[in-house]
Amino acid sequence: MVMIGTDSHKRTHTVVAVDDVGRRLGVKTVRTNSEGHLELVCWSAQFDDVTFVLEGCRHLTRRLEADLLAAGCRVVRVPPRLMAGARRSDRQPGKSDPIDAEAVAVAALRHPGLPVAALDGSAREVKLLSDHRHDLVVQRTRIASQIRWYLHELDPDLQIPSRGLKRHCVVAELLAELDRFDGVVDDTAMQPGKLPAQVAFDVVTRAGAEAIGRGDDLGSIEPGKQGDMVVFDTTHTTWTPPGDDPYLQLVWGTDGRSVRDVIVAGSRPVHSP
Known part of the structure; x- marks a missing residue:
């Protein structure tokens, strides 16, 4: 041996x-x-x-x-x-x-009996995408907390509902309120992040597949690629109010509660009637 x-x-x-x-x-x-x-x-x-x-x-x-x-x-x-x-x-x-x-x-x-490695299957690919999304949610939470502190500094009387920064109507009202302020804190509060929603979506799909060397068969819905997809119910309350930018709503607004179907390699491990 x-x-x-x-x-x-x-x-x-x-x-x-x-x-x-x-x-x-x-x-x-x-x-x-x-x-x-x-x-x-x-x-x-x-x-x-x-x-x-x-x-x-x-x-x-x-x-x-x-x-x-x-x-x-x-x-x-x-x-x-x-x-x-x-x-x-x-x-x-x-x-x-x-x-x-x-x-x-x-x-x-x-130390005999150590774990033996095996080739990863679809479960690892799903986990990688799930981890990517988790990282984005952590980033969203950090940015939301940062915004709240900036807003408190600008006006302690500004009231933001719990999880209100996920809702387009609340964000629109806050942007209107911020128009009466001027300065670095105001600018930072209005632009806390540098990652557009469409770029974030690309990171967890096409770019994520390329990062693991599977860009030829994963990451996008195209002829010849593996049929992996997640279907969201846009009538769920996490999609309310509906926005004009589906990438923005999907990445920063909704969560797993609105998932209706998960399809991996043609099979359906998650299905909500």
Whole structure:
């Protein structure tokens, strides 16, 4: 059995192969692209019964993990909390990348039964889009809180209903009120964000699909692409009052309560009659 531990960075992966008693067998550094990953798979073919061990830095190792699994390699994940002890015991003078990669492999030897990686399916794609939307909701909440403080500074008597900044009629009334003020605080309150709703929508759809390398089959409704979509009920109260800009309403105004259907790869995991 050979464990190949990895130390991943934005531009390179450094790997160290160790045998079942922790003796170093080889070191390799490759680029973080598909060509580099193929080079790594070819290099690992010199060993028998190979397992790749990736530390749980998912943003740095996700593409490597996908390429290794696609090549038929066995991959396990080491939680970062298991790495501290291995690094302390194996620390030596010299460049840290091979040392850290070897520590990852040794940690896998010391902790059998680590979770085995598998190719991600549609569930991960839905989660990525859901995470994108969550980030936008957090941004909206931050901006709403910022606006409230600016408005309080301008006029403490301005009354804003709870969740009122989601409603077009309330925003229109506030903009009318702000016309009587002048200055930096007024300008900042009227333009708290720099991300237009249509751009935000593009981030969680087409650009989001391209970011995970699936722009050819996900992210937009076109012939030949996977049929993933979410259908909203625009008669729901979260769409009241209806606005002229559906992107603005969808991104900043409504929430999951108005979702009627979710279609993933032609199946319908969510359906409201």
